Amino acid sequence: MSNNSSAASPTTSRIARWPSWLLAAARILVGLFFASAGLPKLIQHASYVPSFEHWQVPFPGLSVFAVGLLETIGGILLVVGVAAVPVAALLLVDMLAAFGFAGTKDGGQYIVLPLLLGIFCALFTLRGGGAWQLWARVPPLFHRSGKTTAQL
Numbered sequence: 001m002s003n004n005s006s007a008a009s010p011t012t013s014r015i016a017r018w019p020s021w022l023l024a025a026a027r028i029l030v031g032l033f034f035a036s037a038g039l040p041k042l043i044q045h046a047s048y049v050p051s052f053e054h055w056q057v058p059f060p061g062l063s064v065f066a067v068g069l070l071e072t073i074g075g076i077l078l079v080v081g082v083a084a085v086p087v088a089a090l091l092l093v094d095m096l097a098a099f100g101f102a103g104t105k106d107g108g109q110y111i112v113l114p115l116l117l118g119i120f121c122a123l124f125t126l127r128g129g130g131a132w133q134l135w136a137r138v139p140p141l142f143h144r145s146g147k148t149t150a151q152l
Contacts, residue, residue, distance in 0.1 A: 023123075023130025024081070030120045031078030034091060038071025055101040070094055078124070081133025088124035095121060
């Protein structure tokens with residue numbers, strides 16, 4: 001009888017079995033959603049400020065701009081697959097804040113969408129972004145030796 005103490009939990013092993021292309025497809029769709037949700041916050045900034053005030057977000061004018069910038073740039077980076085893990089982690093924080101401010105105040109879609117998107121962002125943070133990532137084609141800037149590629 002073998003004791004496999006390093007075995008992954010059932011949930012972790014199910015996530016690990018997701019095909020790389022499925023993670024990539026989810027990453028691209030979630031990225032498109034974030035980019036399409038963030039861009040209007042930049043273009044029509046003034047129309048979003050009253051909602052942020054209603055949800056009692058600190059510094060609503062600045063927060064709309066910051067969230068719009070994060071969601072637009074983060075969404076584009078997810079779509080092309082650049083720095084998917086740290087970007088997904090930042091967007092996870094964004095969705096937790098959206099749930100905390102808007103979801104608890106207004107409910108409905110402000111509960112469901114942030115939680116759903118947050119789950120996907122947590123998945124990408126833990127598992128990576130899957131196949132079709134531009135980041136995989138970029139040469140590493142730092143190697144284990146600590147030297148940059150210019151120093152090698």
